[in-house]
Amino acid sequence: MAQNPYNTDLDRNPANFQPLTPLTFLERAASVFPDHTAIIHGALRRSYAAFYARSRQLASALAQAGIGRGDTVSAMLANTPAMLECHYGVPMCGAVLHSINTRLDPAIIALQLDHATARVVIVDREFMPLMRQALALASVAPLVIQYDDPEYDAPEAPTDVQDYDDFVATGDPAFAWLMPTDEWDAISINYTSGTTGDPKGVVSHHRGAYLLAQGNALTTSMQKHAVYLWTLPMFHCNGWCFPWTMSAIVGTHVCLRQVRAEPIWAALADLGVTHLCGAPIVMSLMISAPDAEKRDLGRTVQFFTAAAPPPESLLAEMKTAGFDVTHLYGLTETYGPSIVNDWHESWSTLPAAQQAALKARQGVRYLPLEQVDVLDPETLQPVPRDGLTMGEVMFRGNVVMKGYFRNPKATAEAFAGGWFHSGDLGVMHPDGYLQLKDRSKDIIISGGENISSIEVEEALYRHPAVAVVAVVAMPHDKWGETPCAFVELVAGQTADADELRTWCRTHLAAYKVPGKFVFMAVPRTSTGKIQKFFLRAEAQKYSS
Template identity: 80%
Template sequence: MAANPYNTDLDRNPANHQPLTPLSFLERAAHVFPDHTAIVHGGLRRSYADFYARSRRLASALTQSGIGRGDTVSSMLPNIPAMLECHYGVPMCGAVLHSINTRLDAAIIAFQLDHAMSKIVFVDAEFLPLMQDALELAQVSPSVILVDDPEYDGARAAFDGTEYESFLGEGDPDFAWLMPEDEWDAISITYTSGTTGDPKGVVSHHRGAYLLAQGNALTTSMRKHAVYLWTLPMFHCNGWCFPWTLSAIIGTHVCLRQVRAAPIWAALADETVTHLCGAPIVMSLLISAPKEEQRALDHTVQFFTAAAPPPEKLLADMKTAGFDVTHLYGLTETYGPAVVNDWHEDWSSLPSSEQARLKSRQGVRYLPLEGLDVFDPETMQPVPRDAETMGEVMFRGNVVMKGYFRNPVATQKAFEGGWFHSGDLGVVHPDGYIQLKDRSKDIIISGGENISSIEVEEVLYSYPAVEIAAVVAMPHAKWGETPCAFIEAAPGHDIDINALRAWCRERLAAYKVPGKFVITSIPRTSTGKIQKFALRDYAKELVQQT
């Protein structure tokens, strides 16, 4: 085969090829809009010029502390300005940011610090005692830098080490920060929840972060100078890459230490927030807030959710309150959301029940994701587009992780066949939109029939008195297993189990109706996900008790 003539004497060089990195977004924002407000936190207003200078100071101070390319710097911080600075300053010195979930226990934090080989930890005063407990269990001994956020009004443990502002003061605001040597270089490591074993360290690269950050702006139609409220934890998939997105569109970050209704409503109205992300529980928090805490909005707020489909009534209430809700889907391994329920204008004229059905679908691929499909995992053939045949959702493209850190076996398994295997089961509708039906480990097989726990949960959520629903398999002597429903009642409601069972019988095939309903408090992981593994154990205990 002849050589491609367009490659002859046309080589890559510094003039025509630079590694892609989202760090360049902040540099540009600071140069073009230096005085624009980048960060709001309580009474603090910080410009892009200051944001950039502080991030460079952080990179400089880390470099002076011996941190370089490939080193891990951990952070255990809420949604405060220092966390945003870490998303830039840490990779600006070539290091890799490890954001720790603030809801974890000491043993899991210790595991992560050891596995990531952390050298420095930035920790908020609120979480210092927990971090100290974790360090007593850890093998590594990272330096601890205390972040004393003025918006924190709780107890402060004794600390005689270096504080964040003093550390930044040692850095150079004009530091010549490091571009990645290659855009494939790691920018962050984020750990999975580890509900079925040790957490896995998901490694993300500069290229993927650059692309998904821009993909967020395109997908969510974020205009220049949009205002984003931080209800989604930044430790969760690097805040779905929004810490970098906002610099690309010269937007404003509105920080929030805690997800509480009153400050959210105040920020929405007072700061003219245009976008926020959160689980359906955040929607419920807003809608159920006392009337004196709620504020009338003179603009529509874009709300992006990526958990279970919100009930029809909640969607209607959100619309009335001034929110436009869009469903996203992704995993830690895809930098956060890489699938969007792209809305068609003609769908808006459909009945609300039909709109809710359409909104419950996960959707189609983000622009920066090259491949998304549902496959039979055995044959690696796409399933029919019939909205019924289930397969495994798989991803391919530049916004898929590098792999699992120091875990080649898990990495190889995740990428079998040249696709990332999500472990989620779904179907494809005739219009090409995918819809999740279950996690592979959560599917219920009763008498040889597959039952989607998500399908049963959707019916339960449609019952007015149900606040939270989770369905798992319960062992059964005849059928092998049957659905068992765990229910949390909505505030001010009592649930009649017989009435709920009748509700399900009207809407589900008989074999899909839960054999048992349990009204209880439903356990969740530190990230708010329902702990189905715990519920499965509970269901087994219930069988043994009968």
Template identity: 70%
Template sequence: MKEAAMSAYDRDLDKNPANYQPLTPLSFLERSARVFPDHPAIVHGRIRRSYRDFYARSRRLASALAKAGVGKNDTVAVICANTPAMLEAHYGVPMCGGVLNTLNTRLDAPIIAFSLDHGEAKVFIVDREFSKLAKEALALAKVKPLVVDYDDPEYDGPGERIGSVEYEDFIAGGDPDYAWQRPADEWDAIALNYTSGTTGNPKGVVSHHRGAYLLALGNIVTCGMAKHPVYLWTLPMFHCNGWCFPWSISAVAGTHVCLRWVRAKAMYDAIADQGVTHLCGAPIVMSLLLNAPAAEKREIGRTVSFFTAAAPPPEAVLAAMKAAGFDVTHLYGLTETYGPSVINDWNRDWDGLSSADYAAKKARQGVPYPVLEGMTVMNPETMEPVPADGVTLGEVMMRGNVVMKGYLKNRKASDEAFAGGWFHSGDLGVLYPDGYIQLKDRSKDIIISGGENISSIEVEDVLFKHPAVQAAAVVAKPDDKWGETPCAFVELKPGMSATAEEIIAWCRQNLAAFKCPRTVIFTELPKTSTGKIQKFVLREMAKGA
């Protein structure tokens, strides 16, 4: 068969350094430091840093890490609050070729130890507040990383220095003019984030420079961010790299207002005093703002954009937030999609809908970000789209450049996640005629409490180990403050007894506190004819508990 003649558009038009550079969000900081060197980049208590300072300190960190032996694909783990050091790590670590692994401060020592070992951490930056947790984890871990203490001047609580060098001393040895390099390939890893495991240990989601660059820009477009926004860090930066906002805000030369603890007074003070324009958070953040004592609230006098994920906010909460000066937008995504990649993109034609219809529209997760190439609801067995009728259940699936590289050292899980050329989210939902999706259930039975993922299976495993427990099942119980909390249904062994308090105390001995059930109900578990527990029945029981 004769080969087709090469088109003129395919001849002598190759990639070269002049017309192709790998995409990386690191370039955002470089540009803002060059164009707006004196603009406020970071506010943290009494600390004020310009973009010139932010860029120089990030390069110092990169240089110091390189001197410590960190190179391409070496993991640098960080356990910190939302502080300047955490922001600098989002640039400094990948500037020397390293991969940033931000660790959830609410996890327990064995899981932190597993993450350090699995990611083969070469350096571990530890905020003094979490030194006890880090010390316990290091004692359990096989790896022996260089430990760098971060002693935040805004923190005056308990803790100790457990490393060989303090952060400021460490970066002081770095070069503020360090010649950082773009990644050789935009497919190179930029971050490692561990998901809450549904069974056993968590999976390590690997993100690349291209995806981080695109999702960061997607945030700007989706959230309507103009130049110089003021962003309040109420969302933990350990959550999918703060949904890529450490890179988004710098792209538009915005001001990062750090917040060490999410407290109502601190939030209102920052919003009023710093001119905050945007913030993100789980339902718990809205609850804190709305239920704050009058003495802690401040007059805002303008509309502040608030972006929330997890369960859609109830209509009453949306109305209360609007009255308080916040415009709430509902997002949806996963760690595997760099954070939020779906938005409830509001159509102004819906403003005049009845209360019930308005709430129904708001409850939908929505449509893809502009940077997510594909999203639909499919039958996972046939890989055929379900009818767009708003009724037929299927699995939400995505594809595009803001989907992870895969799971670290877990080819089987990666292959399963990408089966059929789509990323399988594990979330069950429906598709509407206008292309919007709505989640209806979670096939993995993940409970989202205060923005944290909790595996029901992990909690059930602990419950089954209690000497008096014969059978147990855990489901999500709706909660006005946390969005959802774990609710445990327990069958006791014949002749055995236990109280709800004893069961909860048992869980606290074996789980991170936020994973423990808030409610325990003793009952015979409803089962199918084959003995499978009917969790949908338990969910209804939990709602009325």
């Protein structure tokens, strides 16, 4: 093959090639709009100049503590300024950010800390008791730093650990932060719900974060200086990369420690919020709020939701209240949502029921995602575009993870055949829009939280009266869906729903406890495999 003449004597060099990283977004915002408000949190107003300086101070303080390239810094924080600073300051010293779901139980937190080999843990004071339990179970012994949020009004408890603001103050605000040596370098690690027994630490890189952060702005039509309300937990896939997006468009973060209706409506009305994200439960919370808490916005606000499609009635109420709702889809392995239900103007004239059906579809790829398709998992060939034939949803592109940390087997399986296998089952409609139909991994999405049915089953199997159990998703008016446990008892043993519910509460995080227990002979095939397809259909008869 002849050599490409355009590659001759035209090499990469510092003048024409720099690693892509979202960290440069903050540097640019601070240099061009230093006085623009970057963060609002209660009475706090922090400019981009101050945000950049504090992030550099954090990076400097971590470097002075011996943290460098490839080290892991874990953060267990609410949606606060400290969490935003971690998204910049941690990678600015070359380290990798590990955001911890604040709703997990101590055993799983300990498992994550050990698997990620955490060197530093930054913890909100509210979650310090939980973290202490986790550290007592963990093998690692990280430096522990406590963040004392002024918006957390619980009585202050004595602590023997380093204070976050004091720690940051030891750093240099002019610290010469580190660019990644390669844009393929890890920027974060986030754990999937299937951490029990086989940790799945999803490793994201600077390049992917850079691209998806900009993809967010394009997908959501975010204008310069947009105002974003943090109703989505930042521990979810790094807040879907929005901590970095907002610096790219020099927008304003409105932090929200707790997702409650009154402060949401107040922020929408008083702070000019233009965009927010969240599961359907957030919409339900807002719409069901007392009239005294609701506010007349007088404008349209963009709301982006994932998880189970919201019901038609909720979409109608959100529209009346002034919100344009867009459905997204993605996974931790794709930096959060990378599929959007791009709306056609002509659809807006259709009957409400038809619009709701269209909105229930997951949609088409983000601009930074090169390919998504529904393929036959055996042949890797596309299924017919008929909206009926199911296959596995698969991805290719620059916003797909590096792989699973310290798990080459799972990584190889996930990337078999040159595609990322999502494990989700769906159909492709004739117009190229994707719609999910089932989850081959049996992950239940409740209020935006992923619940592993296997983990719930394992907890129930430890009860002496349980012989066979199968857990599937059941419709839930508030949470979208919740676990439903089908239980077959040991001959001669007794147990009722209240007893098993109490048992689960002692072994699982509260949101993972089944909403309903059905006692029956669990159906199995001739080979003994549980027929979950039958149970899923059965669970549709129930709700809670």
